[in-house]
Amino acid sequence: MTTQSRATLADVARLAGVSSKTVSRVFADAGNVSAETRERVLGSAKRLRFRPNNLARNLRRGGVTNTVAFVIGDLTNPFYFTVAAGIERELALHGLTMVLASTDDSPDSEERVVDALLAQRVRALVLIPIADDQSYLDGERQLGTPVVSVDRPARNLIADSVVLQNRVGVAEAVRSLTAIGHRKIGFLSNPAGIYTQRERLAGYRDALREVGVTETAHWERLDDDPSVSAEYSVRSLLALADPPTAIVAGNNRGSAGAVRVLRDLDPPVAFIGFDDFELADALGISVVAYDPIELGRTAARLALGHLADPDSFTTQVEIPTRLIQRGSGEIPPPA
Amino acid sequence: MTTQSRATLADVARLAGVSSKTVSRVFADAGNVSAETRERVLGSAKRLRFRPNNLARNLRRGGVTNTVAFVIGDLTNPFYFTVAAGIERELALHGLTMVLASTDDSPDSEERVVDALLAQRVRALVLIPIADDQSYLDGERQLGTPVVSVDRPARNLIADSVVLQNRVGVAEAVRSLTAIGHRKIGFLSNPAGIYTQRERLAGYRDALREVGVTETAHWERLDDDPSVSAEYSVRSLLALADPPTAIVAGNNRGSAGAVRVLRDLDPPVAFIGFDDFELADALGISVVAYDPIELGRTAARLALGHLADPDSFTTQVEIPTRLIQRGSGEIPPPA
DNA sequence: CTGTTAGCGCGTTCAT
DNA sequence: ATGAACGCGCTAACAG
Numbered sequence: 001m002t003t004q005s006r007a008t009l010a011d012v013a014r015l016a017g018v019s020s021k022t023v024s025r026v027f028a029d030a031g032n033v034s035a036e037t038r039e040r041v042l043g044s045a046k047r048l049r050f051r052p053n054n055l056a057r058n059l060r061r062g063g064v065t066n067t068v069a070f071v072i073g074d075l076t077n078p079f080y081f082t083v084a085a086g087i088e089r090e091l092a093l094h095g096l097t098m099v100l101a102s103t104d105d106s107p108d109s110e111e112r113v114v115d116a117l118l119a120q121r122v123r124a125l126v127l128i129p130i131a132d133d134q135s136y137l138d139g140e141r142q143l144g145t146p147v148v149s150v151d152r153p154a155r156n157l158i159a160d161s162v163v164l165q166n167r168v169g170v171a172e173a174v175r176s177l178t179a180i181g182h183r184k185i186g187f188l189s190n191p192a193g194i195y196t197q198r199e200r201l202a203g204y205r206d207a208l209r210e211v212g213v214t215e216t217a218h219w220e221r222l223d224d225d226p227s228v229s230a231e232y233s234v235r236s237l238l239a240l241a242d243p244p245t246a247i248v249a250g251n252n253r254g255s256a257g258a259v260r261v262l263r264d265l266d267p268p269v270a271f272i273g274f275d276d277f278e279l280a281d282a283l284g285i286s287v288v289a290y291d292p293i294e295l296g297r298t299a300a301r302l303a304l305g306h307l308a309d310p311d312s313f314t315t316q317v318e319i320p321t322r323l324i325q326r327g328s329g330e331i332p333p334p335a
Numbered sequence: 336m337t338t339q340s341r342a343t344l345a346d347v348a349r350l351a352g353v354s355s356k357t358v359s360r361v362f363a364d365a366g367n368v369s370a371e372t373r374e375r376v377l378g379s380a381k382r383l384r385f386r387p388n389n390l391a392r393n394l395r396r397g398g399v400t401n402t403v404a405f406v407i408g409d410l411t412n413p414f415y416f417t418v419a420a421g422i423e424r425e426l427a428l429h430g431l432t433m434v435l436a437s438t439d440d441s442p443d444s445e446e447r448v449v450d451a452l453l454a455q456r457v458r459a460l461v462l463i464p465i466a467d468d469q470s471y472l473d474g475e476r477q478l479g480t481p482v483v484s485v486d487r488p489a490r491n492l493i494a495d496s497v498v499l500q501n502r503v504g505v506a507e508a509v510r511s512l513t514a515i516g517h518r519k520i521g522f523l524s525n526p527a528g529i530y531t532q533r534e535r536l537a538g539y540r541d542a543l544r545e546v547g548v549t550e551t552a553h554w555e556r557l558d559d560d561p562s563v564s565a566e567y568s569v570r571s572l573l574a575l576a577d578p579p580t581a582i583v584a585g586n587n588r589g590s591a592g593a594v595r596v597l598r599d600l601d602p603p604v605a606f607i608g609f610d611d612f613e614l615a616d617a618l619g620i621s622v623v624a625y626d627p628i629e630l631g632r633t634a635a636r637l638a639l640g641h642l643a644d645p646d647s648f649t650t651q652v653e654i655p656t657r658l659i660q661r662g663s664g665e666i667p668p669p670a
Numbered sequence: 671c672t673g674t675t676a677g678c679g680c681g682t683t684c685a686t
Numbered sequence: 687a688t689g690a691a692c693g694c695g696c697t698a699a700c701a702g
Contacts, residue, residue, distance in 0.1 A: 006398070051453055051475075055455070063341070063390055075416070078413055084410065084435070085411045097434060098436075099402065101427075101433075116432065117432070120402075120432075139384040259614060278613060
């Protein structure tokens with residue numbers, strides 16, 4: 001197989017017997033070209049397998065592309081990817097494409113990955129902050145590139161952000177448990193150090209404080225070690241001298257572990273997870289749910305808004321959560 | 336907020352008192368520049384918030400970028416995005432980034448989406464074919480752009496492909512059922528029209544034919560309508576005068592439905608699904624599993640291989656599947 | 671180790 | 687309705 005070289009505007013123009021500008025008009029403006037010339041140009045283009053070069057086009061137009069970057073932590077996490085789906089959809093409505101890059105949840109690689117994307121002249125940057133300082137983006141922001149942080153607020157950077165109603169969502173869940181009499185409620189969190197988990201923990205404490213429970217430390221299983229399984233944490237709670245009658249998980253990792261342990265317990269232990277998951281309905285698991293697609297769409301909309309009006313104020317959006325009762329959260333404490 | 340204009344190589348060169356080529360060397364070659372000059376250039380660049388423009392760089396270098404396109408059907412499908420994760424990882428190892436575009440499983444939009452990506456001068460194209468003709472890509476392939484189809488073979492196009500061991504995998508699953516005495520085995524498929532499902536159906540028939548069962552039509556639930564729920568299909572099988580004693584599902588959609596229906600059945604009905612899923616182990620569901628990450632990695636490797644050696648032959652790879660027994664597939668037929 | 675010249679493929683700005 | 691000249695930001699190919 002021989003690899004031929006690519007045809008350019010000029011090649012097409014030569015074959016069609018017109019100037020390159022006319023070909024340019026056919027492929028871009030679509031105006032001021034006679035139908036006959038147009039046909040001839042398109043015919044030549046097809047014969048030469050011509051494809052307009054967006055690199056050159058964008059360069060001439062001032063170095064702006066039609067792509068928006070999304071910097072994601074871990075590509076295998078369904079949550080992140082569903083957010084990506086939302087971003088992609090919203091962008092597609094506006095003729096923009098998404099480039100995706102992963103930091104593999106490594107704070108050190110964040111700046112490197114982001115830099116590489118900015119060098120591609122993306123029009124906007126949506127990111128899930130992993131590092132604990134995003135001040136390196138300030139210059140780019142001042143140059144007019146919209147920056148939107150998702151799931152967690154950016155640190156040391158003025159930027160739009162879209163986060164979940166973490167604290168209120170968990171508080172609502174815990175309140176539903178205290179309302180039916182629970183007072184001994186466990187909380188699972190791993191990794192406990194990140195923003196979302198800290199917020200959810202705060203919500204858990206809020207709701208318990210409302211009913212006079214302030215000593216919660218022994219019911220909290222806060223870890224920052226992926227090797228500590230959620231199953232293990234649940235079992236350690238149940239092994240307490242005074243075990244909880246209900247458990248709340250800060251993420252779907254915790255739910256997966258809890259489901260495995262709590263299924264055949266007698267007396268049953270109430271459970272509410274954060275993040276909905278496939279089959280949760282079939283298993284009767286109550287959860288604090290939200291719309292991850294909407295999270296992505298909202299982030300994309302904020303980016304597009306800044307693109308349309310560079311002088312607009314930065315915005316913080318909270319995506320609502322809602323408690324979905326499916327049984328496991330409605331189990332009362334043993335009499 | 337005022338948006339300043341972006342600094343260029345020349346701006347940095349002027350401030351540093353060197354030629355633009357020297358600045359270029361600092362940011363690209365990283366060779367043949369004295370440490371002192373280098374420092375001065377980097378200092379000026381920082382002050383001006385200079386960021387190299389990859390568009391211009393790539394244009395000058397012959398219009399080749401560092402991006403590979405992945406055209407995906409439906410971003411919200413966990414299978415697809417896990418494949419994407421594999422692609423991204425493999426590409427990242429080679430300094431390439433992935434751009435992602437979705438056809439929303441609409442055959443009509445495929446060519447449009449692909450065209451837009453090719454105009455961005457991606458170095459290679461990985462796609463999940465949705466349309467039933469990919470001949471429109473032949474010109475691009477002849478120009479040297481590697482094309483790799485994933486999950487399904489491309490139609491009317493010479494291209495590398497990576498598919499699953501669909502037929503063999505399902506045959507193995509069905510054989511495990513016939514081995515313990517099952518003869519009446521149902522098969523769920525929706526959408527039944529696509530390549531993977533047709534292959535899996537063929538595997539199902541293969542294995543049953545081996546034990547002399549050739550009349551399988553009434554146990555096959557083949558639909559091409561998303562509104563027909565898997566639950567409904569399962570129930571319709573169980574409602575037969577002579578209901579199956581085991582059921583095999585062609586995808587995880589079928590598994591989700593089957594799990595809901597089969598949980599509390601007496602006598603129990605054996606079940607094996609295609610595609611592994613979260614909590615399948617906790618639920619004791621046997622499945623035909625494979626490594627979707629590996630599917631993506633392999634696709635990326637094929638693309639990279641063609642990039643390294645444009646004259647290499649096209650390759651068809653089959654990713655192995657394996658039967659994971661977790662209980663549901665080991666239930667014998669009622670005596 | 672550093673600079674000069676030319677041009678990647680296209681669109682803009684004029685002109686005709 | 688069409689064309690000529692120039693330049694977007696950068697790097698290849700040469701000098702020196």
